[in-house]
Amino acid sequence: MPTLVFIRHGETDWNAEGRFQGQQDIPLNARGRGQARRNGRVLAENLPQAAGYDFVASPLKRTRETMEILRGAMGLEPAEYRLDPILKEITFGDWEGFTGAELKANWPDRVVAREADKWGFTPPAGESYAMLSERIARWLDTVDRPTVVVSHGGVCRVLQGLLLGLGPERTPMLDIPQDRFMIWDGKDAIWV
Template sequence: MTIVCLIRHGETDWNAQGKIQGKTDIPLNATGTQQAVQCGAYLAASDWDLIITSPLQRARRTAEIINKTLELPLVEMEEFAEKHFGDAEGLTFEERALTFPDRLYPNQEDNSLFSERLATGLKIINDRYPDKRVLLVSHGGVINALLGKLSDGEIGSGKTRLLNACLSHIHFDQNNWVIQNYNQVSHLEPSMSER
């Protein structure tokens, strides 16, 4: 069975300020770097076969820091880059609510195309790495969209606030992806998981 541990990247300054990032390529801050170190230490207690990462630097750097401990093959996949939120990128929640109360952000990536991109990515993982244990470092929007799709909307986008550096586990069983758990932060120091 293919097992995937979805890891949200560590914190950035924009996360700390409540700004939506999307495709804007923001680096990790000091807290995010420390969260990635804690992820690596925790994940070293289990066997993993490879790390896949979004190409955006906040995810890639999180993956690289984790991999200092694990020393696994590192694969970049564009399919797991964050959704492009168009004109809303760089705005806080309050600014978005005032400017776009209908949450229809001009120039954002189409939801159905975003969902197709993520489904393609999961298929690639399952086809290329059957029965492997895969770490996938990505973004809150990506992971929430995957959780929403796999749970038929029970959790995920609009319902679940994923914390930076949280872990969520899914596995491929009898031709379906199944959620094992989500938004796990017990591996982080309390001060790092309260953000």
């Protein structure tokens, strides 16, 4: 497996409000743009060879904006990367746009079911972590050279779970920061 650098998009207002974003096309906020710049500078400092890697992002606005700011901070042409729709975030279907508190008020039984089985639970018109894991495993099989990826928290959870062989009870609970990034060196996930 080649080196893989995974960067979660910077913060959005919906992140700050605790809203389920899923595949809604929400832009970065000022803090998120700062996180993207920081990640670009730190990546260039710690892994200068990454400038020659393949760069790929989810097609959602927040990941594209993160990628372009990141590449600019690395001294690279911001627009020279490719998009891959398979890297879109897990979809929460009818739950997108709601906060956790709003979900508990509107769908208390379903929230309890999700808490009991976060891996297998599928929100109304949405996708489960199990389904997302199958999608990301297909993408991972196509990675054949060192790559910098900008995608989403759910995507990184299942990617890290696949790479480290974590089980379905642990994978959806992984904390994926927006102000740091993961480097997979072929045997371990290192957060910088």
